[in-house]
Amino acid sequence: MPELIAKTALAGQAPATHAGTTLAEADLGPVTSIACFPGQQKAVATTLGQPFPAPNTHAKGLCWTGPDQAFLIGRTAPDLTGLAACTDQSGGWVTLRLDGPLAAEALMRLVPLDLHKFTPGQAARAPLGHMQMVLMADAQGFLILVFRSMARTAWHEIETALKACAARAAL
Amino acid sequence: MRLNCPLCGPRDRREFYYSGSEDLLNRPAADATVEAWNDMLHLRLNPAGVTRDLWYHETGCGSWLLVTRNTVTHEILATERVADRKGAA
Numbered sequence A: 001m002p003e004l005i006a007k008t009a010l011a012g013q014a015p016a017t018h019a020g021t022t023l024a025e026a027d028l029g030p031v032t033s034i035a036c037f038p039g040q041q042k043a044v045a046t047t048l049g050q051p052f053p054a055p056n057t058h059a060k061g062l063c064w065t066g067p068d069q070a071f072l073i074g075r076t077a078p079d080l081t082g083l084a085a086c087t088d089q090s091g092g093w094v095t096l097r098l099d100g101p102l103a104a105e106a107l108m109r110l111v112p113l114d115l116h117k118f119t120p121g122q123a124a125r126a127p128l129g130h131m132q133m134v135l136m137a138d139a140q141g142f143l144i145l146v147f148r149s150m151a152r153t154a155w156h157e158i159e160t161a162l163k164a165c166a167a168r169a170a171l
Numbered sequence B: 001m002r003l004n005c006p007l008c009g010p011r012d013r014r015e016f017y018y019s020g021s022e023d024l025l026n027r028p029a030a031d032a033t034v035e036a037w038n039d040m041l042h043l044r045l046n047p048a049g050v051t052r053d054l055w056y057h058e059t060g061c062g063s064w065l066l067v068t069r070n071t072v073t074h075e076i077l078a079t080e081r082v083a084d085r086k087g088a089a
């Protein structure tokens, strides 16, 4: 079989900057959903070599995504046979970065959370408009994961919100 | 209206799918009478006051919540995860 070229959902999309706030696609590499079997969370953490994330947090490429469930991001999963159900989600999601002074304000037009209080290390499962989203904050800003098929919609919705906030700030 | 998801924290109503009465949690035994099954499947109270019903945290963590609320004052009195209840699988 010929070697296929892996492309992110928005490959070639240039970043968009409005009022010092930048929307860009990010490539997080491999993503694996890890759903612990009942009572196996500690054993999963031991195998991963790091604590299982508490609800609404992420650390070292491991992000809480639901009860007993997390996304392992940026590296391939170790063998968790008998401990957890692992599904390769790489390429199934698009990741957007939103960084800058208007990031929280723009995102709050689409996400019903108080994002001014959303600090690095925090994560959330929440809607982006009507889309399912995994949201993370790091030192740089927001990381927004939505289904790959929603990539252009998410980009359009966020950039529109950002433009509106930028226009308002310019008044 | 906000519901306090025990895992995600206080969240907007739009994140939840409303399922209906908690009656659905109380399945009769397999050999129960036809009347008991009829009650569980079809008979619903419509109380003016405290009611308990099931909500699904659809665009959040995916938990089913048992919500105690007051239909007159709109107060949310309690929320708990169905999975955390005694006897839950």
Ligand SMILES: [Zn+2]
Residues within 6 Å of the ligand: B005, B006, B007, B008, B009, B057, B060, B061, B062, B063
């Ligand atoms: Zn939740």
